[in-house]
Amino acid sequence: MHSAHHHYHLPLLLLLTFGRVVAADSQLKTLLVAIFLIVDALVLLILLWTIYAFCRRLKAKETGTENPPPAVEAIEKGEGMRRDEEEDAVVQEPGKITFAKDGGGFGLEDLLKASAEGLGKGSFGSCYKATLDGARMVVVKRLRGVGPVTEEEFLKHMKSLSAMEHPNLMPLLGYYFSTTEKLVISNYACRGNLFDRIHGGRRRADRTPFTWSSRLQVAQGVAQGMEFLHLNMRSSVPHGNLKASNVLLDENDNPLVCDHGLVPLIPASLAVHRMVCYKSPEYQHNRSVSRKTDVWSYGCLLLELITGRVAANTTPGGVRGGELCHWVNRAVREEWTGEVFDAEMLVQKRATSGMIMLLKLALWCCEQSPEKRPEMAEVAREVERVTAGEADEEDD
Template identity: 40%
Template sequence: MRLKGVIDVQSLLELPYLRTISLMNNDFDTEWPDINKIVGLKTLFLSNNNFSGEIPAQAFQGMQWLKKIHLSNNQFTGPIPTSLASMPRLMELRLEGNQFTGPIPNFQHAFKSFSVANNQLEGEIPASLHNMPPSSFSGNEGVCGAPLSACSSPKKKSTASIVAAAVLVIVALIVIGAVILLVLHQRRKQAGLEVSAENPSSIMFQSQQKEASSSDEGSRGSPTSSSHRSRSLRLLFVRDDREKFDYNELFRASAKMLGSGCFSSSYKVALLDGPEMVVKRFKQMNNVGREEFDEHMRRIGRLNHPNLLPLVAYYYRKVEKLLVTDFVHNGSLAVRLHGYQALGQESLDWASRLKIVKGIAKGIEHLYKEMPSLIAAHGHLKSSNVLLSESLEPILTDYGLGPVINQDLAPEIMVIYKSPEYVQHGRITKKTDVWSLGILILEILTGKFPANLLQGKGSELSLANWVHSVVPQEWTREVFDKDMDGTNNSEGEMVKLLKIALACCEGDVDKRWDLKEAVERIHEVNEEEVKSSLSPWMVN
């Protein structure tokens, strides 16, 4: 099309679900645009244009979802941006046919497709790129090392340079030795979590066992050593209606990883003589001391409601905590909403989605009734933290953990910190969980995953903004999940629930409904339209 001019990134931000930008084979001749503002981007194709100038070192910082970058055959100068080396999902990087200078960044992983050919680069090729074909580096006279010819050394060296080289070699050997020890240490730790049919694994790390052994050896001869060891290796049960088992049984049990994130890792554990359980391993729970942690776990253990997953037991160590709960076979709401086709299941119909929303509201209501001292009684409400029973009754999990999570890391972890009031004003209120509830209802009704929870930078691209961008007359056709069956004679009730969700997502926290009103409105929604069901707040 031979487009030219400036790429208006600000306008592209109005497209919350933009995942690919492809402007190849045009005549754009500007400097580098601020693409990193579009944090949800997965592919970027700008090859065969006339872009020029240096790309800032941090141009790709925060773009953790980017997988493919094609910038070949432009006129970029300066060093290759160092932020490219820290992108965890990057699989394709094409930079050939530019004027990049300096060394190739030390990329930490291999690529499916990579080329920096025909630039002005120099220096040794990083080890992680040795398996790339020689053509990926051709046309750079100063580049050497595998897969090209070895880097040459000067024939004559001064005594000072020899000494300097020797020092560098010694330092390098020390660093390499430390890295090898670290890798071996990590592998030993991970060995306790590897699962296979022939050798059932333990959910505990070997380092944990070592630490316990070291503690035992160090405390021998102490009159209190036996009781100390007993307490440190003890599972503490907070419920009396479950079959009890000890730490060693848990340690010996076979385990299957269910999921892992920055907050926790989850394992399904099959006890030798007992039920299947779920063990969640947390490392970011050092905000309070042992006694306060024990008391908070007892408070959570006293909660009893059909829409809350009960805490059964916990294990305390200073460096990590284990929380033990029942295993729910039907999986999470997130998987049911977004992965039902891969599982060979049918999409949730309107009646099921309404049932799930009402159950979630009941669970949240009970949390606030029983834990009134907490500002955000759940704090981490999202579809992956809602499990589903066989009858599609929702069961909330990961609730009430706000007080024990490390406060310096909580904003990077918990959903409430993506709310407008925290993003804009740095505060959490009793209505923040209501915002999370509203976003979750929108996800249930639209079938779309909330982009703001992916990017980790707040609520600018929330589902609420997207719904507001569609005129109300088009909601039925454009907003609701097209795979949602059972909507005959229910469109009015669906719109009613959609408006409830938007009221819960109100950006002005003072205008947002409180939980009591939100729950009352949710329970007023029916499966089918009732002529007299319209409330005054429904009329715009």
């Protein structure tokens, strides 16, 4: 009995003995406390990092930007691609550019080595003008926010877009796909975009006036390009993002519509904030878009072209605009229509009959109800009538 009692108390005696040793050795006690604190801190850091990494992955999946590509060093104007931010840099990855029939003659490494300058950020990516050996200039657009499409889906869609050949559509030279990069390559338009042509350099003495005949040429070319898209694309919204900054001008002021056909590639959650079609009256009222939404976008572009004013629905980032459709409708109602026209295109300080006809067409395209708007083919015929009428007046 006595022996069993001693065995029962043995662990307690050992613990008390160890306690006396620890208490006697203050340095050992301090060391043990320090070890416990360090371990606790490491566990806390690991826990915080795990939570942070999980939140980043969750956010990346929601925005379609998982696995962001690493930056590639780039220098502006004559020394390579400019590196403003990591997300803007063009990334060199294994693989080849797929060229349309009129493209070719260079590879991905040639683009990375080319002297280049940033052209700005659009709705779905940054653009660069790259000057290749031999002074050939191309525009490289890095698509951002593209949905979770496979390589096969992306290449198939780009192949169908590159088959869309029309004098008033900017042709695709080539495209490139990887898990982290989607690049679209096209020719460089030397006159820039329509937005800058209308609004840029207004107070500069060396500005070349944007005449009525040049604006009518743009209106007709864009209408014809849009008609072609509506006849040849199955999409419910063939363009979806028609605005002045997406109309480029060549050396003869001929318009080239770009950025068409991207609706199927962009997640709706992103497109609704960045594409013009989702700012239309029908989307605001009942969350629907259609081919007539492109017609509304064309009407807004016409109003901007005629009035020289910035349209609120299609302005680039950082630029303020007004509600042109309401303003012009009010002017027509109150019979001060002549004041809506951009003074720069009024040669004799008065509007011609062609200007009045084009203004009426713009308002027709901007009808609140899609059913009241014309088809794109009818729009193109009406602009042709205006052009023919103006030519007859000049002959007279």
